[in-house]
Amino acid sequence: NAGVTQTPKxxxxxxxxxxxLQCAQDMNHxxxxxxxxxxxxxxxxxxxxxxxxxxxxGEVPNGYNVSRLNKRExxxxxxxxxxxxxxxxxxxxxAGYEQYFGPGTRLTVT
Amino acid sequence: xxxxxxxxxxxxxxxxxxxxxxxxxSNSAFQYFMWYRQYSRKGPELLMYTYSSGNKEDxxxxxxxxxxxxxxxxxxxxxxxxxxxxxxxxxxxxxxTGKLIFGQGTTLQVxx
Numbered sequence: 001n002a003g004v005t006q007t008p009k010x011x012x013x014x015x016x017x018x019x020x021l022q023c024a025q026d027m028n029h030x031x032x033x034x035x036x037x038x039x040x041x042x043x044x045x046x047x048x049x050x051x052x053x054x055x056x057x058g059e060v061p062n063g064y065n066v067s068r069l070n071k072r073e074x075x076x077x078x079x080x081x082x083x084x085x086x087x088x089x090x091x092x093x094x095a096g097y098e099q100y101f102g103p104g105t106r107l108t109v110t
Numbered sequence: 111x112x113x114x115x116x117x118x119x120x121x122x123x124x125x126x127x128x129x130x131x132x133x134x135x136s137n138s139a140f141q142y143f144m145w146y147r148q149y150s151r152k153g154p155e156l157l158m159y160t161y162s163s164g165n166k167e168d169x170x171x172x173x174x175x176x177x178x179x180x181x182x183x184x185x186x187x188x189x190x191x192x193x194x195x196x197x198x199x200x201x202x203x204x205x206x207t208g209k210l211i212f213g214q215g216t217t218l219q220v221x222x
Binding site: 004040042090092098103 | 114116118142144152153154155156159198200202209210213214215
């Protein structure tokens with residue numbers, strides 16, 4: 001039982017490049033989330049998916065797109081990366097009030 | 111003004127001290143309150159969960175919610191070096207916690 005897994009763990013992009021962050025959970029949870037964490041800002045919700053086939057914007061969705069591929073997988077795409085998107089990205093899943101987080105992806109955009 | 115305010119610290123205490131961590135909030139609709147613990151370079155983990163006002167105790171940890179003052183606290187008794195981490199408060203207006211609002215996190219160091 002791996003919980004929530006994220007790939008890659010680290011990534012360096014140049015401004016304008018695109019990439020997809022992958023997330024998968026094996027807990028059969030309906031809800032999945034993408035957050036970014038920046039120093040002094042706490043965790044901010046980018047997008048979430050309450051169930052397979054649905055997605056909704058969070059607090060900071062601009063510059064990102066998501067896909068809920070199936071119940072297990074929820075991906076986050078940066079179409080044209082900007083230095084302001086340098087951050088640590090966390091995926092989470094939940095079946096109730098408790099959210100389970102993955103280990104994070106450290107992204108640097110130069 | 112942020113919806114949830116939390117002093118980022120850092121907070122440094124000697125082993126065995128009582129630690130008090132606090133958050134204030136502005137949205138009176140919040141009813142679900144959580145504390146997450148995050149070790150360095152790891153994802154957050156749920157530590158305590160409280161619904162509405164009152165106290166909840168779990169071992170060395172006590173969570174308090176004062177909705178009249180829009181103020182929540184986490185107390186750690188007999189603090190240990192293993193408690194060194196960042197503590198994030200989080201809250202929601204709905205039992206569907208899709209939109210948790212997090213504080214900035216307080217970094218705690220417990221020195222042996």
